[in-house]
Amino acid sequence: MHDFNYRHDNLYCESVNIEELARKYGTPLYVYSRNTIISHYKKIKEAFCQINPLICFSMKANSNLAICKALVREGCGLDIVSGGELYRAFKIGASPRKIVYAGVGKTEKEIEIAIRHHIFFFNAESIPELELINRVAGRLGIRQKVAIRINPDIKAKTHKYITTGHGENKFGIDFETAKKTFLKKNRYKNLNVSGIHMHIGSQIVDAKPFVRAVERIADFIKDLESREVAIRWLNIGGGLGIIYSRERPQTAKEYAKAVLPVLKKVKANIILEPGRFIVGNAGVLITRIQYVKETPSKNFAIVDAGMNDLIRPSLYGAYHEILPVKSRSYSDSKEIRVFDVVGPICESGDFLGKSRKFIGLREGDLLSVMSAGAYGFSMSSNYNSRPRPSEVMVEGSKARLIRRRETYEDLIRTES
Ligand code: LLP
Numbered sequence: 001m002h003d004f005n006y007r008h009d010n011l012y013c014e015s016v017n018i019e020e021l022a023r024k025y026g027t028p029l030y031v032y033s034r035n036t037i038i039s040h041y042k043k044i045k046e047a048f049c050q051i052n053p054l055i056c057f058s059m060k061a062n063s064n065l066a067i068c069k070a071l072v073r074e075g076c077g078l079d080i081v082s083g084g085e086l087y088r089a090f091k092i093g094a095s096p097r098k099i100v101y102a103g104v105g106k107t108e109k110e111i112e113i114a115i116r117h118h119i120f121f122f123n124a125e126s127i128p129e130l131e132l133i134n135r136v137a138g139r140l141g142i143r144q145k146v147a148i149r150i151n152p153d154i155k156a157k158t159h160k161y162i163t164t165g166h167g168e169n170k171f172g173i174d175f176e177t178a179k180k181t182f183l184k185k186n187r188y189k190n191l192n193v194s195g196i197h198m199h200i201g202s203q204i205v206d207a208k209p210f211v212r213a214v215e216r217i218a219d220f221i222k223d224l225e226s227r228e229v230a231i232r233w234l235n236i237g238g239g240l241g242i243i244y245s246r247e248r249p250q251t252a253k254e255y256a257k258a259v260l261p262v263l264k265k266v267k268a269n270i271i272l273e274p275g276r277f278i279v280g281n282a283g284v285l286i287t288r289i290q291y292v293k294e295t296p297s298k299n300f301a302i303v304d305a306g307m308n309d310l311i312r313p314s315l316y317g318a319y320h321e322i323l324p325v326k327s328r329s330y331s332d333s334k335e336i337r338v339f340d341v342v343g344p345i346c347e348s349g350d351f352l353g354k355s356r357k358f359i360g361l362r363e364g365d366l367l368s369v370m371s372a373g374a375y376g377f378s379m380s381s382n383y384n385s386r387p388r389p390s391e392v393m394v395e396g397s398k399a400r401l402i403r404r405r406e407t408y409e410d411l412i413r414t415e416s
Pocket of ligand 1: 079199274
């Protein structure tokens with residue numbers, strides 16, 4: 001995370017002092033580095049430059065308009081999963097020709113809006129969905145491109161909630177059914193069923209399961225070709241892992257090096273859908289310690305951010321590094337103590353980190369929860385009627401508010 005660094009014991013995002021941001025915008029506060037976002041996008045683009053794929057940022061990782069717009073300006077497409085994400089995509093003027101739409105439960109209304117706006121591809125996850133897209137496209141008189149999402153039945157080593165390419169997951173269609181569907185694709189008169197999609201899971205740190213999945217799909221494409229079915233687009237999803245703690249994930253280059261030989265064997269154009277890889281390490285959650293509470297069994301740093309602001313530790317047992325915004329050295333304070341960093345929410349599952357060592361931690365100190373740029377704000381909620389935090393994007397020495405903090409008014413705006 002080279003854009004989050006200490007300068008004279010103060011944590012900076014690019015050239016901006018995070019303590020000053022916390023003072024100006026309050027806490028909890030999400031802070032993003034624009035440079036990290038763009039440079040991670042470019043890393044993937046460069047790693048795959050030989051085949052010039054369409055890269056669609058997976059908006060579910062972070063759907064803030066300013067962040068998505070920064071990527072779209074660089075030429076990035078978008079991977080969406082709901083009408084809401086489609087709405088956001090339009091708001092920032094994203095080209096529909098670079099939008100791909102996945103998800104097992106698309107509604108008729110969502111499908112209709114997406115077709116009307118001429119999105120590039122639907123990634124269909126079931127036969128009934130394929131039939132519905134066909135009917136809606138027929139009604140609108142628009143021929144729609146569709147990829148079939150294949151579940152390649154590959155087990156990837158990651159948290160069980162975020163593996164998606166195993167046979168028992170709800171995602172995609174098995175090879176047998178997909179084959180039958182491709183062979184009778186002319187039945188779907190209003191569709192151009194010319195793509196294959198896969199996504200085997202998220203936070204995968206090793207390239208092997210990707211290679212295995214892509215190999216299976218490449219064989220499948222060959223088989224289809226021998227039966228006169230041409231696949232023009234192959235979308236290999238996202239899922240690249242990042243460093244939260246001591247992981248040693250494959251780099252974009254290593255990933256490309258592993259999958260490119262297989263991808264080059266298929267004639268199809270390639271689509272990638274990275275989310276976490278682009279934004280994960282580009283954001284931090286800044287929180288202030290309200291109380292230091294000592295009990296006979298534990299020390300708690302009770303902070304003003306909770307599981308409603310960042311649910312990953314509670315939901316997946318995910319590890320996020322937690323750093324002091326102002327670092328104290330051992331010579332300043334001989335006091336090294338171990339804390340559970342917990343939020344204000346009324347659940348024991350409300351924690352950001354357990355058993356973390358700090359030097360001289362005190363009430364009022366600021367902490368930075370690292371690598372919170374992906375699935376941080378986008379999974380936040382108003383649980384316990386807590387207004388959601390502000391978000392700030394840093395570019396060089398400038399910081400811009402890209403979402404204001406919610407007010408109590410906002411909390412009840414839609415109720416009657
Ligand atoms: N494409 C599809 C079809 C997906 O379902 C996902 C993520 C992605 C792309 C992007 O995956 P990424 O590159 O970000 O790994 N909330 C969880 C992660 C859920 C991922 C869901 N699908 C977390 O906080 O770890």
